[in-house]
Amino acid sequence: xxxxxxxxxxxxxxxxxxxxxxxxxxxxxxxxxxxxxxxxxxxxxxxxxxxxxxxxxxxxxxxxxxxxxxxxxxxxxxxxxxxxxxxxxxxxxxxxxxxxxxxxxxxxxxxxxxxxxxxxxxxxxxxxxxxxxxxxxxxxxxxxxxxxxxxxxxxxxxxxxxxxxxxxxxxxxxxxxxxxxxxxxxxxxxxxxxxxxxxxxxxxxxxxxxxxxxxxxxxxxxxxxxxxxxxxxxxxxxxxxxxxxxxxxxxxxxxx
Amino acid sequence: xxxxxxxxxxxxxxxxxxxxxxxxxxxxxxxxxxxxxxxxxxxxxxxxxxxxxxxxxxxxxxxxxxxxxxxxxxxxxxxxxxxxxxxxxxxxxxxxxxxxxxxxxxxxxxxxxxxxxxxxxxxxxxxxxxxxxxxxxxxxxxxxxxxxxxxxxxxxxxxxxxxxxxxxxxxxxxxxxxxxxxxxxxxxxxxxxxxxxxxxxxxxxxxxxxxxx
Numbered sequence: 001x002x003x004x005x006x007x008x009x010x011x012x013x014x015x016x017x018x019x020x021x022x023x024x025x026x027x028x029x030x031x032x033x034x035x036x037x038x039x040x041x042x043x044x045x046x047x048x049x050x051x052x053x054x055x056x057x058x059x060x061x062x063x064x065x066x067x068x069x070x071x072x073x074x075x076x077x078x079x080x081x082x083x084x085x086x087x088x089x090x091x092x093x094x095x096x097x098x099x100x101x102x103x104x105x106x107x108x109x110x111x112x113x114x115x116x117x118x119x120x121x122x123x124x125x126x127x128x129x130x131x132x133x134x135x136x137x138x139x140x141x142x143x144x145x146x147x148x149x150x151x152x153x154x155x156x157x158x159x160x161x162x163x164x165x166x167x168x169x170x171x172x173x174x175x176x177x178x179x180x181x182x183x184x185x186x187x188x189x190x191x192x193x194x195x196x197x198x199x200x201x202x203x204x205x206x207x208x209x210x211x212x213x214x215x216x217x218x219x220x221x222x223x224x225x226x227x228x229x230x231x232x233x234x235x236x237x238x239x240x241x242x243x244x245x246x247x248x249x250x251x252x253x254x255x256x
Numbered sequence: 257x258x259x260x261x262x263x264x265x266x267x268x269x270x271x272x273x274x275x276x277x278x279x280x281x282x283x284x285x286x287x288x289x290x291x292x293x294x295x296x297x298x299x300x301x302x303x304x305x306x307x308x309x310x311x312x313x314x315x316x317x318x319x320x321x322x323x324x325x326x327x328x329x330x331x332x333x334x335x336x337x338x339x340x341x342x343x344x345x346x347x348x349x350x351x352x353x354x355x356x357x358x359x360x361x362x363x364x365x366x367x368x369x370x371x372x373x374x375x376x377x378x379x380x381x382x383x384x385x386x387x388x389x390x391x392x393x394x395x396x397x398x399x400x401x402x403x404x405x406x407x408x409x410x411x412x413x414x415x416x417x418x419x420x421x422x423x424x425x426x427x428x429x430x431x432x433x434x435x436x437x438x439x440x441x442x443x444x445x446x447x448x449x450x451x452x453x454x455x456x457x458x459x460x461x462x463x464x465x466x467x468x469x
Contacts, residue, residue, distance in 0.1 A: 001387065001429055002379075002383065002384075002386070002387045002410075003385060003387065003388075003407065004385075005386065040454070045385065045386055067270070070270060070274060071274050074271070074278065074451060074452060074453070074454050074457055074458060075409070075453075075454055076411075076449075076452050096270045096271050096274075098271070098411075098452065119310075120309070120310055121310030122382065123310075123382050123411045124309065171382050171413075172382070172384060197377075199380070200380055200381060201380050201382065202380045202384045202385070203380070225380060225384070255407045256407075
């Protein structure tokens with residue numbers, strides 16, 4: 001059977017890892033490639049790089065990181081942050097990324113997702129949806145899409161948006177609750193499950209992981225097929241292997 | 257000795273090339289890895305690899321656009337029996353027909369159709385991630401050392417449905433058995449990505465390079 005995926009995410013700025021771990025035997029804890037190799041050896045199912053200050057000027061730095069990672073880690077790699085054009089997608093894929101994650105640019109131009117999926121295939125197009133909770137006067141909860149790293153409200157309902165992105169050709173959705181991101185209180189399970197139960201494509205839960213139980217919640221209750229976390233792995237608090245052992249003990253099938 | 261990875265504008269050839277280089281190094285093989293759009297180089301290679309990501313028709317179009325490539329493949333693979341590996345859509349192209357966005361002819365090297373995987377609750381499509389193999393043909397040289405329960409990385413929305421059960425060398429379960437490895441004579445194909453399947457993938461690639469069908 002298909003296994004639930006555990007995906008460590010590395011925030012990369014100017015080609016360096018932000019909040020890097022200090023594993024023993026690392027020559028350079030700030031080098032994303034070194035960190036990627038650690039996660040690879042620990043049994044991560046995929047890797048994710050997020051370029052947090054992507055700009056035209058430093059694009060080449062990230063491409064070099066992707067290239068060097070793909071030479072050494074024979075596992076799936078997703079890269080996000082500042083992906084705005086078909087040329088951006090092509091350059092990342094040619095450098096060795098398997099999937100690219102599109103966020104703000106999808107909202108600014110939904111046809112970009114359609115065009116990228118048509119050119120490169122849905123399998124490599126991940127649409128990242130950052131959302132916050134809101135409440136209607138009727139007291140019903142809704143989830144609103146935010147862009148620009150969660151700073152800018154769009155007025156778009158996240159469930160509608162998820163459907164539209166599937167229709168445009170997204171192959172996977174990366175869901176981040178901006179209410180939970182950085183809080184260590186766990187995923188927003190209602191948000192994750194609402195979208196996962198709506199779309200026919202795989203969904204990755206992200207934002208808010210503070211314990212290994214939260215990973216279990218994301219799969220079991222959030223109906224995600226993958227869980228993504230950054231800080232619990234960065235700081236060496238838990239290894240990927242510990243995360244998987246915990247999922248397994250909760251009855252969730254994972255890869256050894 | 258050369259393994260030729262056919263470059264027809266389909267996606268991530270760098271990963272495939274790097275994985276082959278690593279497999280060559282780790283397993284002490286003597287083989288050059290060439291990524292090439294040149295039919296002549298493919299015709300003279302000892303091993304031929306057709307990777308592929310994206311849509312069936314797009315990949316087919318890209319391949320047909322290479323001058324003399326189909327004729328070179330036909331001669332090297334069909335007449336001279338050179339070992340051939342198709343990966344993902346490269347494997348699907350070996351089928352009789354692809355039924356993705358219309359009906360498109362494949363090479364017809366493996367009898368069967370490429371059909372959409374139906375999505376179901378709790379079973380999203382693409383079939384994306386690590387799934388465990390059920391090896392149907394344990395004595396195939398390219399599957400040497402690869403066992404039931406070993407995991408490989410998949411990402412696909414369409415699957416090859418073979419007419420001949422004997423052509424299916426390994427399957428994975430995703431609501432139903434899906435073809436994971438198919439083969440016939442000197443050709444073999446994987447629906448999974450060996451270049452993304454860590455140690456098992458590298459072992460598979462090394463086995464392919466050592467294969468003398």
